[in-house]
Amino acid sequence: MSMSSARGSRERLVVIGGDAAGMSAASQARRLKSADELEIVAFERGHFTSYSACGIPYWVGGDVPDRDQLIARTPEEHRERDIDLRMRTEVTEIDVAGGRVRARDVDSGAESWTSYDKLVIATGARPIRPDMPGADAPGVHGVQTLDDGQALLDTLARTRGRRAVVVGAGYIGVEMAEALINRGYEVTVVNRGKEPMSTLDPDMGRLVHEAMEAMGITMVDDAEVTKILTGDDGRVRAVATEAAEYPADVVVLGIGVRPETTLAAAAGLPLGDHGGLLTDLAMRVRGHDNIWAGGDCVEVLDLVSGRERHIALGTHANKHGQIIGTNAGGGYATFPGVVGTAVSKVCYLEIARTGLREKDARRAGLQYVTTTIESTSRAGYYPDASKMTVKILAERRTGRLLGVQIVGREGAAKRVDIAAVALTAGMTVEQITSLDLGYAPPFSPVWDPVLVAARKATKTVNESPS
Known part of the structure; x- marks a missing residue:
């Protein structure tokens, strides 16, 4: 029955x-x-x-x-x-x-x-919690749930010191670095990757590193945390790698999930x-x-x-x-899949990506070309125009768009949505150059940065050996 x-x-x-x-x-x-x-x-x-x-x-x-x-x-x-x-x-x-x-x-x-x-x-x-001494010590926090967030805020409220170490430099890590900067902490980010934001290619991650350093955040890349040190009271006092120790009154784990x-x-x-x-x-x-x-x-x-x-x-x-x-409930619906779109920010810096990174394309057996351009969020003569860098991956010979990464200031991140739609539609970079995007000097140059990158990618695809 x-x-x-x-x-x-x-x-x-x-x-x-x-x-x-x-x-x-x-x-x-x-x-x-x-x-x-x-x-x-x-x-x-x-x-x-x-x-x-x-x-x-x-x-x-x-x-x-x-x-x-x-x-x-x-x-x-x-x-x-x-x-x-x-x-x-x-x-x-x-x-x-x-x-x-x-x-x-x-x-x-x-x-x-x-x-x-x-x-x-x-x-x-x-959350990925490292299996190492001190990982569960008071003052060490993950931030996956509202309960986690409340526990961290409670710690910040009763902690006298102002030194914070963030372990990991993915989305959670960079966003928590900004949160702690806003709370008046001296922030060190310890990252085992060669550059922050492993969801980007290393050349684009380098732009994030440089910007975070300019914000006063100490960036420690290519460093594996080996243990979290505690004081006589049992609370966290430092984060250790094989090469150095970084004093900490609070530690936030941003290693991923x-x-x-x-x-x-x-x-x-x-x-x-x-x-x-x-x-x-x-x-x-x-x-x-x-x-x-x-x-x-x-x-x-x-x-x-x-x-x-x-x-x-x-x-x-x-x-x-x-x-x-x-x-x-008795109806019918499907979820076709994703193209991997994500945006984030750390202080004034906006970070966006969709599609494949170079290593993803290689792993999938795809041959590709890349192009990187620098442009501005608005017409260059319009007040507060800010720089952004756009990188495009396109399939060799066919020109099919494979991925886009964008790093810049205000107005940069949401431009990735253009690429997300193009990826979903299976467009080529040449087809993207013909998109009828909105233009006015307060919003974009005459040629939107994504279109500029697509034009350059089209030329690179056409020049590459078939």
Whole structure:
């Protein structure tokens, strides 16, 4: 007898994870099916639901003054929509054969089983925490959840010293460097890569390094942290590499994240090369018609390289949730894939990328040409025109756009959206030169920087041996 038969005609949808993907799925499923048709039970181990993790650095830095501004929908608001949301409850086991999950109340420790007809796994990602002495010492923080952000702010409020070390120089690292600068800290960024922002090619990452140094941030590249040193009180006092020690009153880990698929792996669900769950276009876990997964715990198809990759972004998580909720609610929707678009900033510097880096293209077996140009955000004669650097990768011989990276000041980052659309459409750099983009001196030069780069790339493609 099926679970739904045991409860009458009403099916039960169980959701593991109460943030973007999970609660978007629950909400969308509820729009399509009433509580009389579909019971929805959601488990969240933390204190918050439906919040913007991407906004945490700006809350820590003071740009966003109130934590609640990052919360899109509270637990109470979800419950008002007939979603049985159980907070501070962690799912500890998925029994696929039995169609049930085991959950534990975080505060009381009480455990219970809940059956499901349909299951959504939205367990997110976990910060990479180095396995080294001192990594769990007081004063060392990750910034993945609102609870993490609050803990960091509490530490900053009671810490007398003003020296901060950020470990890692990806998106989280550079954004947290800005947040700590805004809080009046002396900031050192220790990065194991040769340049910051490994999502860029090294030549573009060098521009980020130079700009961050100019902001007063001490950049330590090509350095692996070996241990975090503590004082007599047990609190962090320094970060050590093989070559040096860097004094620290607070340490922020910005090394990156991994898919949180411990539950899924234990349940025998399929994982990809990056440790994320593998799904079909409808976001169903491969081989399981009644289990869906989305958000930071899954791998997605890269439309440019044709390979699976892991990208932890709220934009994708919310789309996944909408698609899962539509399918779980009896409708039909698919998620075709991504081109890998991302933007960030550190103080005045804007950083953007989409598509493939050079090493991605080589790994995919693609031959390519590159061009890099310098231009301005506005007409050169218009006040406050600022410089930007644009780099384009195009496929050799065909001229198909493969990737774009942009580093500059105000007005630089969102230009990457032009390239994201062109990549999705499979355009060549020559076709891009003919795009009818908006122009007026306050917004762009006569030739937009992306078009200038595309013109140069077209010439390079045509001159390269076929």
